[in-house]
Amino acid sequence: MDHVEPSPGVPTTEFAVTVLCGGFGAARFVTGIQALARTSLTCVVNTADDFEHLGLRISPDLDSVLYALAGVFDEDRGWGPVDDALACNDALRRYGDEWFSIGDRDFALHLKRTQWMREGSTLAQVTGRLVRAWGLSATILPMSDDPVRTAVRSGMEWLAFQDYMVRRRGGPTVDEVRYDGAANARPALGVITAITTADLVVVAPSNPVSSIGAILAVPGVRQALRERTGPTVAVTPVVSGIAPARLPEAGRARVRAALMAAMGLPHRADAVARLYAGFIDGFVLDERDAAERGEIESLGVDVLTADTLAPPTDRAALAGRVVQFGLGCARRAVAPVIRRPSAG
Amino acid sequence: MDHVEPSPGVPTTEFAVTVLCGGFGAARFVTGIQALARTSLTCVVNTADDFEHLGLRISPDLDSVLYALAGVFDEDRGWGPVDDALACNDALRRYGDEWFSIGDRDFALHLKRTQWMREGSTLAQVTGRLVRAWGLSATILPMSDDPVRTAVRSGMEWLAFQDYMVRRRGGPTVDEVRYDGAANARPALGVITAITTADLVVVAPSNPVSSIGAILAVPGVRQALRERTGPTVAVTPVVSGIAPARLPEAGRARVRAALMAAMGLPHRADAVARLYAGFIDGFVLDERDAAERGEIESLGVDVLTADTLAPPTDRAALAGRVVQFGLGCARRAVAPVIRRPSAG
Numbered sequence: 001m002d003h004v005e006p007s008p009g010v011p012t013t014e015f016a017v018t019v020l021c022g023g024f025g026a027a028r029f030v031t032g033i034q035a036l037a038r039t040s041l042t043c044v045v046n047t048a049d050d051f052e053h054l055g056l057r058i059s060p061d062l063d064s065v066l067y068a069l070a071g072v073f074d075e076d077r078g079w080g081p082v083d084d085a086l087a088c089n090d091a092l093r094r095y096g097d098e099w100f101s102i103g104d105r106d107f108a109l110h111l112k113r114t115q116w117m118r119e120g121s122t123l124a125q126v127t128g129r130l131v132r133a134w135g136l137s138a139t140i141l142p143m144s145d146d147p148v149r150t151a152v153r154s155g156m157e158w159l160a161f162q163d164y165m166v167r168r169r170g171g172p173t174v175d176e177v178r179y180d181g182a183a184n185a186r187p188a189l190g191v192i193t194a195i196t197t198a199d200l201v202v203v204a205p206s207n208p209v210s211s212i213g214a215i216l217a218v219p220g221v222r223q224a225l226r227e228r229t230g231p232t233v234a235v236t237p238v239v240s241g242i243a244p245a246r247l248p249e250a251g252r253a254r255v256r257a258a259l260m261a262a263m264g265l266p267h268r269a270d271a272v273a274r275l276y277a278g279f280i281d282g283f284v285l286d287e288r289d290a291a292e293r294g295e296i297e298s299l300g301v302d303v304l305t306a307d308t309l310a311p312p313t314d315r316a317a318l319a320g321r322v323v324q325f326g327l328g329c330a331r332r333a334v335a336p337v338i339r340r341p342s343a344g
Numbered sequence: 345m346d347h348v349e350p351s352p353g354v355p356t357t358e359f360a361v362t363v364l365c366g367g368f369g370a371a372r373f374v375t376g377i378q379a380l381a382r383t384s385l386t387c388v389v390n391t392a393d394d395f396e397h398l399g400l401r402i403s404p405d406l407d408s409v410l411y412a413l414a415g416v417f418d419e420d421r422g423w424g425p426v427d428d429a430l431a432c433n434d435a436l437r438r439y440g441d442e443w444f445s446i447g448d449r450d451f452a453l454h455l456k457r458t459q460w461m462r463e464g465s466t467l468a469q470v471t472g473r474l475v476r477a478w479g480l481s482a483t484i485l486p487m488s489d490d491p492v493r494t495a496v497r498s499g500m501e502w503l504a505f506q507d508y509m510v511r512r513r514g515g516p517t518v519d520e521v522r523y524d525g526a527a528n529a530r531p532a533l534g535v536i537t538a539i540t541t542a543d544l545v546v547v548a549p550s551n552p553v554s555s556i557g558a559i560l561a562v563p564g565v566r567q568a569l570r571e572r573t574g575p576t577v578a579v580t581p582v583v584s585g586i587a588p589a590r591l592p593e594a595g596r597a598r599v600r601a602a603l604m605a606a607m608g609l610p611h612r613a614d615a616v617a618r619l620y621a622g623f624i625d626g627f628v629l630d631e632r633d634a635a636e637r638g639e640i641e642s643l644g645v646d647v648l649t650a651d652t653l654a655p656p657t658d659r660a661a662l663a664g665r666v667v668q669f670g671l672g673c674a675r676r677a678v679a680p681v682i683r684r685p686s687a688g
Contacts, residue, residue, distance in 0.1 A: 055399075055459040085431055091452035094477050104448045108435035115399040133438050 003037035004316035010324050011199075016040045017323065018198035022211025023049070023061040024078050024252060025237050026204035027068035031312070032319030033202070034069055034138055039323070041138040042194040043069075046206070047123065048143075048150040048179055048214035051162045053100050054092070056110040057117055060162075061211065062127055062142060063109060070134040075312075078252075080106040099167045124188040141194060143215045146185040150210050152177050152262070161210060170255040174262040177209055182217035195224040200326040203234035203280065205308060207252070208272045209259035225279035231329040233282035235308055235322060236269040241288025242309070270295040277301060281329035284308060284322055302329050347381035348660035354668050355543075360384045361667065362542035366555025367393070367405040368422050368596060369581050370548035371412035375656070376663030377546070378413055378482055383667070385482040386538040387413075390550070391467065392487075392494040392523055392558035395506045397444050398436070400454040401461055404506075405555065406471055406486060407453060414478040419656075422596075424450040443511045468532040485538060487559045490529035494554050496521050496606070505554060514599040518606040521553055526561035539568040544670040547578035547624065549652060551596070552616045553603035569623035575673040577626035579652055579666060580613040585632025586653070614639040621645060625673035628652060628666055646673050 067073035072081040084103025092098040122145040150161040154172035257267035265271040273283045273296040282302040304325040310318040411417035416425040428447025436442040466489040494505040498516035601611035609615040617627045617640040626646040648669040654662040
């Protein structure tokens with residue numbers, strides 16, 4: 001793969017970037033980081049949306065990141081590899097109500113992951129095997145090998161996240177969010193080191209509640225983010241200044257708004273920055289929402305405005321700007337206690 | 345479905361036919377029986393070739409019979425539904441050596457069977473559910489819900505049947521055949537009744553060692569065949585008077601010859617008749633092998649010669665002739681001990 005030179009100000013030696021990832025938004029963002037020269041990329045990925053379907057272990061966010069880095073992610077549909085037929089999925093209808101669509105090639109991945117895990121491999125080991133099978137240079141780590149499952153309460157009913165988001169199409173109101181199993185989950189091998197030792201940690205433009213919130217709920221992760229000596233920046237998942245152009249994004253924005261509302265937060269970039277304020281040094285705001293800059297800077301967080309919805313051809317440039325901005329924040333992060341007295 | 349009138353001499357009231365089935369040969373034969381008017385069809389199917397692949401429970405013979413009765417069996421390929429793409433199968437290659445091909449629509453069936461069995465259903469219950477999903481009027485019964493597994497010894501090595509037949513393409517010499525688990529297997533619910541109460545039992549033109557031999561190895565089956573008062577006929581799986589025209593059949597004939605040789609039998613129709621002589625009243629010999637008629641009649645078994653390789657359009661006629669012939673044998677079966685003094 002040809003690599004794009006990061007912007008001026010970025011080190012000329014190899015440097016390590018760790019990205020905290022959900023699915024769709026992260027999948028779009030990490031391809032840009034991967035395209036940068038001299039960048040060693042580690043993705044720490046949410047697994048709290050994982051579930052069992054047809055006896056198969058499905059890890060939607062791990063798969064989106066894997067397929068994206070492999071260059072085959074179906075961004076229009078929002079899941080699975082491109083041009084994946086649905087012959088098996090359609091045949092399943094004969095045998096009952098199948099609400100979750102899986103493409104034919106995608107089934108291969110779920111079958112192997114499930115088989116390898118039944119044979120005793122951890123999710124992290126299986127993910128490593130899949131990464132090698134696709135010949136990727138990046139490292140992809142599940143946030144935890146232990147089961148953490150996001151559930152949302154709608155009135156009296158608790159719904160598993162996929163039930164809420166896919167089966168019920170994000171329709172039910174959300175009154176509360178919890179991360180079942182998080183209290184007893186351990187970060188997967190390598191996660192804490194990847195956060196602690198990275199030259200830069202980037203929080204991808206992913207759902208701050210169901211994706212990033214779940215990663216932060218794993219004991220040890222938030223502390224590692226607070227205590228690391230290098231900088232951490234977040235890219236906004238919320239772009240208020242544009243109407244979502246395509247259905248997958250519209251659905252995601254609606255779900256994100258509902259989950260943020262359940263946390264008492266408006267669906268705005270500055271609310272996301274506030275949520276992360278305890279551990280970020282910089283925030284990448286979409287240029288369409290530049291009016292929110294002052295709000296975010298008042299949290300003691302540096303702000304970069306950029307076109308965060310850059311099309312695929314411009315993503316390496318976006319990533320280069322984010323990295324340059326992030327490493328620039330580093331110079332200030334040497335005394336975090338002074339800068340963020342409320343942190344810790 | 346339009347039903348074909350059976351030949352003259354066949355009862356004008358409904359009558360029950362039970363067919364002992366392997367895969368490919370049975371799949372071709374049972375569609376003809378299903379097409380007969382007033383025929384209640386029960387298939388008792390070999391499950392000793394079943395195996396686990398990718399964590400899925402595969403039942404090759406049950407599936408061939410199911411797909412055949414549903415009118416979608418891929419006879420040219422010899423397995424699975426017609427026009428089934430291999431997108432998942434091809435994608436699996438990236439993750440390792442996948443020696444067993446499964447079509448995309450076929451995966452749906454394996455996924456559901458595996459899921460339902462993990463949820464606690466027996467193989468017989470799952471098979472019934474699949475039969476209902478396909479809207480079939482026939483009954484399909486696995487020979488047993490208990491695991492019976494055919495293994496073949498090649499020199500010092502015991503091979504599972506699918507390893508021998510698919511992975512190793514029937515190449516290794518076969519010195520011995522055994523049915524692991526058969527001694528402790530119970531016939532599935534309905535199997536003994538289907539054999540005992542049928543107006544006619546037909547042994548399909550299936551492998552007499554790996555398919556029919558496995559069914560006969562289930563305790564109680566051979567006794568039920570010997571003690572039933574109605575007639576039993578077998579259709580030859582061996583046609584010596586023709587070179588196998590197509591690869592699937594050539595491979596099957598080679599495997600059949602190897603397994604029969606391991607039992608000390610020549611690959612001839614009269615050897616099959618001899619193998620079944622303890623419980624059959626009639627034998628359907630291919631017209632190309634009419635020279636073997638006397639040999640078989642000398643076993644005290646009636647013989648019908650017919651074109652057992654009839655193309656799909658002529659299979660109902662073949663089935664009608666077999667049924668007419670079989671019910672004709674019934675008149676003689678009232679005193680089996682006198683007719684077959686060596687039986688029992």
